[in-house]
Structure formats: C-alpha cells, structure tokens
Amino acid sequence: MIENLSSRLSTQRRHRAAPLLKEREQYLAHLLQIGWSAHRVLEVATYLVHIVRMMELVSLRCVETAEIEQAGVRWANDEGAERVGKRPETSPVHFAKFARQWLRFLGVLNLPCRPTGCFDVQVAEFKDALEVRRLASTTINTYVTRTENFLRWLSARRSDLSLVSVYDVDDFLASKRDARVHLLTISGHCIALRAFFRFAEEQGWSPPGIWRGIVGPRIPMYTEPPAGPSxxxxxxxxxxxxxxxxxxxxxxxxxxxxxxxxxxxxxxxxxxxxxxxxxxxxxxxxxxxxxxxxxxxxxxxxxxxxxxxxxxxxxxxxxxxxxxxxxxxxxxxxxxxxxxxxxxxxxxxxxxxxxxxxxxxxxxxxxxxxxxxxxxxxxxxxxxxxxxxxxxxxxxxxxxxxxxxxxxxxxxxx
CATH class of the missing domain: 1.10.443.10 (Intergrase catalytic core)
Structure with a gap:
C-alpha cells in the first residue's frame, strides 16, 4: 500500500514499523477508493503513524475524544526524534481531525453522548409525522429545529406537555421579542409551534386548543421592494x-x-x-x-x-x-x-x-x-x-x- 503512495524507503519503513498496520492500510485504501488523491492519502498516512505513537495504540481499543485532543497537544509540543521542522499552530487540530476520522471508521471512537431532553420522543414522532406529509426537507428541519428551541426553553418550567398552556407559548414569544428577534422569525416560530401543538393534541400529549391560541405578529406586506438585483x-x-x-x-x-x-x-x-x-x-x-x-x-x-x-x-x-x-x-x-x-x-x-x-x-x-x-x-x-x-x-x-x-x-x- 505505502509503496504506491511514496517511493522514499525511509517513509515506507516508518509506515510498516508502526503498530496497527492492517487497520491503517484498510483506512487508506478506503480513502483512495472514494476518490482522494494519492498526495492527500500520503498526508493522512503520515499523521496515522504519529497518532498510534502518541496515543500508544498497540492494539485496537475504545478511545475518547478528550484523549485524542490531549495527544494532539502533546504531539505539537513533542521534541523527539520523529519531529521534522516546526509545526504550525493548527497541527493539534489536524491531528485530532485525522484521528477522529480514522477511529470512527474503525468503530472504536466513543463520541460524547448528546444530552437527552425531556421531550426527545415527542420531537421524533413529530418529525416522522411531517415526513409522512411529504413536506420539503428544509421545511421539516425548520419546524423541528424551532420546536426543539421552544421545548428546551420550556423544560426549565414544565416537565410534561400536559402541563403546558398557551401562556407558556406567549412567554416564549415575548422572550424572542425582548431579544430583538426579527418579526418574520417570530412568525416562523408561531407556524412551527401551531403545527407541533396540533399534532400534540391529536396524540393526547397536551391540553386541547393550544395551537388555536398561538397568534403570530402582524407583519405589514409589500412594505419593501423585491430584494433581487436589476x-x-x-x-x-x-x-x-x-x-x-x-x-x-x-x-x-x-x-x-x-x-x-x-x-x-x-x-x-x-x-x-x-x-x-x-x-x-x-x-x-x-x-x-x-x-x-x-x-x-x-x-x-x-x-x-x-x-x-x-x-x-x-x-x-x-x-x-x-x-x-x-x-x-x-x-x-x-x-x-x-x-x-x-x-x-x-x-x-x-x-x-x-x-x-x-x-x-x-x-x-x-x-x-x-x-x-x-x-x-x-x-x-x-x-x-x-x-x-x-x-x-x-x-x-x-x-x-x-x-x-x-x-x-x-x-x-x-
């Protein structure tokens, strides 16, 4: 594998002598297969040699992202025999990026768990319902993102949707106005929340009628000319x-x-x-x-x-x-x-x-x-x-x- 990337014997020897040769070559072959240039793959191969050395990976094991970042800092400051020239300030970033991509490919990277919210199940079902309606993917993502925004805010005062009232929604929209959010954005929040609470009412999660009480701000139409070039x-x-x-x-x-x-x-x-x-x-x-x-x-x-x-x-x-x-x-x-x-x-x-x-x-x-x-x-x-x-x-x-x-x-x- 490495012979096809570099003709230098020292590079080939260093590559073969490092641990996890099979796993590294498997990843390099994958990069070539998906269209990466030989020059870029050689750069990755060089980084992988440093990664297994600095992280002391003699065999496959699960790795945390914090360990990768710490190894990247040590490598940037390393003054050992493997160091060639002065490394730029971005070196730890590149080190961590290549390490995460390789270890994720091998399935041994432990990603930090995303904190679970009180309403994750409801949001997932709401998203499925929107997809059944065959709405545009952009519309679905917007509705879901704005609903998650509201539910994160709501979780500080309510632990269950059955306890929600239209006054909670009014307080949320008021916080947006106080933050000087544009009226069009607030109107978009209202549209998304009406869709969500209508679905929540059908599922029996929330009291009836909340979606009817969500009134968006009045936005004057045609106050500005079209925003395109001549x-x-x-x-x-x-x-x-x-x-x-x-x-x-x-x-x-x-x-x-x-x-x-x-x-x-x-x-x-x-x-x-x-x-x-x-x-x-x-x-x-x-x-x-x-x-x-x-x-x-x-x-x-x-x-x-x-x-x-x-x-x-x-x-x-x-x-x-x-x-x-x-x-x-x-x-x-x-x-x-x-x-x-x-x-x-x-x-x-x-x-x-x-x-x-x-x-x-x-x-x-x-x-x-x-x-x-x-x-x-x-x-x-x-x-x-x-x-x-x-x-x-x-x-x-x-x-x-x-x-x-x-x-x-x-x-x-x-």
Missing part, C-alpha cells in the same frame, strides 16, 4: 463568467439556471444528468414546495453553458448529480456551496443588492417576467408557487406592467 446587474453577472476554467463553466451554468428559470437553490442542487433530455431539448425539475415534476424547454444559452460544463468542466466520476465539487473526493454540490458560488460572484463585481444569493436571482426572474407582460398566474406557475399571493409583491412595485398582461410566450422571455 436585470442589468443579472446580465453583468452572467457576462462575468466567460472564463474557460471548470469553476467558471460551473458558475455560468448555475447563474443561468437561477436567473432564467428562477429555480430554488434546493432544486438546482437536486438536478441530475438524466433530468436533461437533449433530444427533445427539455429538462425536468422536482419542485421543492408544491411537489411534482415541472418540465422546461432548454433555452439556447442555458443549454450551451451546461454542455460546456459537461464537456470541459465537470469531473469524470460515477456521481449522477449535475453539479459537483471541483476537488476530490467528487460529490454533489451542496446548497450552501451553491449559495457561496453566487455570493462570491456578486461580491467580485460589487453589485449592490439587499440579498446576494441564488434566491435573489429568483426575484429578478419574477420581476423580469412581469415587465415582459406575464400575468401573476403565469409567473406563479413558472416559478412553482401554489398561488399568486407569493408573487403579488412584484405587481405592487410595477403597476404599469400589470396593464400590459397579454398572451405569454416563454420563447420571448428566454
């Missing part, structure tokens, strides 16, 4: 990605999908190679909120950008997702990574916009469709909204365009 700035964004590097090709395809079709970041992240039918020049999108699959024609520039990325920018690997990371191990590009790519482009060009992520391009797309004469119903359908209420804000700030509502031709827009 279409001129959108075109600047797209023109700025004329480079030929793999990252430029990926960024251009991402920006076009978000701006031309107004896709949500989760919908972009889920796109797969088989979603594109190049023969019929269409592609399919699994909608995040209303569910179902929506089909779009592939606009020429978007199609060319995606094909350029597939031919010259996308890594060759077995993963079927459209957008992948640029570095090994290749894996689907996460929603957070997509947001970072778009935000970086905004910042590089100095574009002034209240929001600078993929969702701001969705706002720009909606505004563009309205200025071209599309009706609110057509915009709502195009963007995957359940009703026209979600897009009414664009009409509030572009009344003249509403008078131009006419037959909608997607080809003219795209």
């Amino acid at each position: 279409w001129v700035d959108v075109r600047r964004l797209i023109r700025s990605t004329q480079g030929k590097t793999s990252r430029d090709l990926r960024t251009r395809a991402l920006l076009l999908l978000c701006a031309i079709y107004g896709l949500r970041v989760s919908e972009v992240a889920r796109l797969r190679l088989e979603d594109f039918n190049w023969r019929s020049e269409t592609f399919s999108v699994l909608r995040s909120k209303r569910g179902g699959v929506q089909q779009f024609p592939i606009q020429y520039e978007v199609g060319e950008a995606i094909l350029d990325y597939l031919r010259y920018g996308r890594p060759r690997c077995a993963c079927r997702h459209l957008f992948l990371t640029a570095q090994l191990p290749y894996r689907p590009l996460s929603k957070g990574a997509i947001c970072s790519v778009v935000q970086r482009q905004f910042n590089r060009l100095g574009i002034q916009s209240k929001h600078r992520g993929p969702h701001s391009l969705r706002h720009a797309c909606a505004t563009r469709l309205l200025t071209k004469g599309s009706s609110l119903k057509e915009i709502a359908d195009f963007l995957g909204h359940r009703s026209t209420q979600c897009v009414a804000i664009y009409a509030r700030y572009d009344r003249r365009s509403l008078r131009k509502v006419a037959a909608f031709s997607l080809a003219e827009i795209l």
Whole structure:
C-alpha cells in the first residue's frame, strides 16, 4: 500500500514499523477508493503513524475524544526524534481531525453522548409525522429545529406537555421579542409551534386548543421592494463568467439556471444528468414546495453553458448529480456551496443588492417576467408557487406592467 503512495524507503519503513498496520492500510485504501488523491492519502498516512505513537495504540481499543485532543497537544509540543521542522499552530487540530476520522471508521471512537431532553420522543414522532406529509426537507428541519428551541426553553418550567398552556407559548414569544428577534422569525416560530401543538393534541400529549391560541405578529406586506438585483446587474453577472476554467463553466451554468428559470437553490442542487433530455431539448425539475415534476424547454444559452460544463468542466466520476465539487473526493454540490458560488460572484463585481444569493436571482426572474407582460398566474406557475399571493409583491412595485398582461410566450422571455 505505502509503496504506491511514496517511493522514499525511509517513509515506507516508518509506515510498516508502526503498530496497527492492517487497520491503517484498510483506512487508506478506503480513502483512495472514494476518490482522494494519492498526495492527500500520503498526508493522512503520515499523521496515522504519529497518532498510534502518541496515543500508544498497540492494539485496537475504545478511545475518547478528550484523549485524542490531549495527544494532539502533546504531539505539537513533542521534541523527539520523529519531529521534522516546526509545526504550525493548527497541527493539534489536524491531528485530532485525522484521528477522529480514522477511529470512527474503525468503530472504536466513543463520541460524547448528546444530552437527552425531556421531550426527545415527542420531537421524533413529530418529525416522522411531517415526513409522512411529504413536506420539503428544509421545511421539516425548520419546524423541528424551532420546536426543539421552544421545548428546551420550556423544560426549565414544565416537565410534561400536559402541563403546558398557551401562556407558556406567549412567554416564549415575548422572550424572542425582548431579544430583538426579527418579526418574520417570530412568525416562523408561531407556524412551527401551531403545527407541533396540533399534532400534540391529536396524540393526547397536551391540553386541547393550544395551537388555536398561538397568534403570530402582524407583519405589514409589500412594505419593501423585491430584494433581487436589476436585470442589468443579472446580465453583468452572467457576462462575468466567460472564463474557460471548470469553476467558471460551473458558475455560468448555475447563474443561468437561477436567473432564467428562477429555480430554488434546493432544486438546482437536486438536478441530475438524466433530468436533461437533449433530444427533445427539455429538462425536468422536482419542485421543492408544491411537489411534482415541472418540465422546461432548454433555452439556447442555458443549454450551451451546461454542455460546456459537461464537456470541459465537470469531473469524470460515477456521481449522477449535475453539479459537483471541483476537488476530490467528487460529490454533489451542496446548497450552501451553491449559495457561496453566487455570493462570491456578486461580491467580485460589487453589485449592490439587499440579498446576494441564488434566491435573489429568483426575484429578478419574477420581476423580469412581469415587465415582459406575464400575468401573476403565469409567473406563479413558472416559478412553482401554489398561488399568486407569493408573487403579488412584484405587481405592487410595477403597476404599469400589470396593464400590459397579454398572451405569454416563454420563447420571448428566454
């Protein structure tokens, strides 16, 4: 194994002489199999030699995270014969990271137990119920997180849900207002808690009627214009990605999908190679909120950008997702990574916009469709909204365009 990573005889001897050779080589083979480069695997192999030495691992045994951290500090300060050069301040962090990953792979790492709450069982059942309703994963996580937030606060005053009243919920929301939490966030807490207490009432956990008494704050609608960039700035964004590097090709395809079709970041992240039918020049999108699959024609520039990325920018690997990371191990590009790519482009060009992520391009797309004469119903359908209420804000700030509502031709827009 080590011969394939390093040709230096001293490195090979040191690797073979250290304890747990079989276990270390098993882990290194795993890293190579999932796509790590030989250079990175050699770095891990070097760390593993130091790990077994500093932790005195002559045989497999269970290890606590505190022991790993202590060994990392000792290794950073070690002045023995194994020391080569001056180690940076981050050395203990890297030592601990590689040790945890290796020992977790072997199944001998004792992770600290997460403190159990009074209402963990109820939260788990609530999450299962949300999944049965086939809500979006983001919605489920938000509901569960906000419910856990409330129940952690509640556990200091109540030990059972049967003792809860609507006044407890009011006190919790008041604490949020006192902490200057945004009204939209408080409203989101109310929505999540209404869903939870409605479920709790059905299960017989809480007194009836609590969910009816949870009233969110009044939030004025349409007080601010849409938070997206102007279409001129959108075109600047797209023109700025004329480079030929793999990252430029990926960024251009991402920006076009978000701006031309107004896709949500989760919908972009889920796109797969088989979603594109190049023969019929269409592609399919699994909608995040209303569910179902929506089909779009592939606009020429978007199609060319995606094909350029597939031919010259996308890594060759077995993963079927459209957008992948640029570095090994290749894996689907996460929603957070997509947001970072778009935000970086905004910042590089100095574009002034209240929001600078993929969702701001969705706002720009909606505004563009309205200025071209599309009706609110057509915009709502195009963007995957359940009703026209979600897009009414664009009409509030572009009344003249509403008078131009006419037959909608997607080809003219795209």
